[in-house]
Amino acid sequence: MTTFRVPQRMDFSTVAPKVFKAVLALDAAAREGLDPVLLELVQIRTAQINRCAYCLDYHTSDARKAGESEERVHQLSAWEESSLYTEEERAALALTEAVTLLPGGVSDEVYAEAARHFGEKELAQLIALILTANAWNRMNVTTHKTPGAA
Template sequence: MTDDVSKRLNYGRQTPDVFRAMMAFSQASAKGLDPVLVELVKIRASQINRCAYCLDLHLAMARKAGESEQRIDLLTAWEEVPGVYTEKERAALALTESVTLLTDGFVPDAVYERAAQHFDDDELAALVSVIVAINAWNRLNVAFRTPPGGEK
């Protein structure tokens, strides 16, 4: 049995106020953070959540921001490639995975403390907000099966 994805709603059209609020939240959450780091976080969460739309979008945005193909290609195995990502990026990616995979339990203190060593309070609050925002976008796009390159 095959799902007919074309019958899924376009949530942006159905709930324009929610869509605008999500856009504002996403933009506000990234303020003060390195744009490349933000894209790495969004890509990693989208990989975990299997969100094709967000992967397509944020891979393109990372490339536009100057991210290398090698670092993009190795992102799924970031823990296995010391020296490819900075310690700050590695802390952000560990936090991304912990916040995204809440079914594994609470964000461990060690993961939080690792991130807190690399981000000041404002940056850490922004980073968690970016992670929450991309997870929300992932869930919307997965639920409505927004196609890569498609409009919401």
């Protein structure tokens, strides 16, 4: 079997190191206080929506290291139809989709459900995580950063 490899357009970290380091700093700050498994679920779902192969590979690996099951990773793209996710995770995933897709904004219902499960500080961290995941996805998709690329 021959593997197709999409050529990487640029190494963003080399070409724009200040921007790259700023996104790394935002990423580190956004992660503070969030459950490691929830964090990976949100990042995987964001990467699924944005079709970021690099981030899918990276975060599914990290999710497994954090103790996430294969079954939950596989069903994440259909989380609304799955019974494997907690109410808190479902609220975070709904918020992830609303913030990532953003065509009609984040509805009051989605925001209220997330606020019901997360305190104000944790909700702010979750929103920051979603924003950061989207930034990474857009950077990696645009530059064709693919799994196995340096």
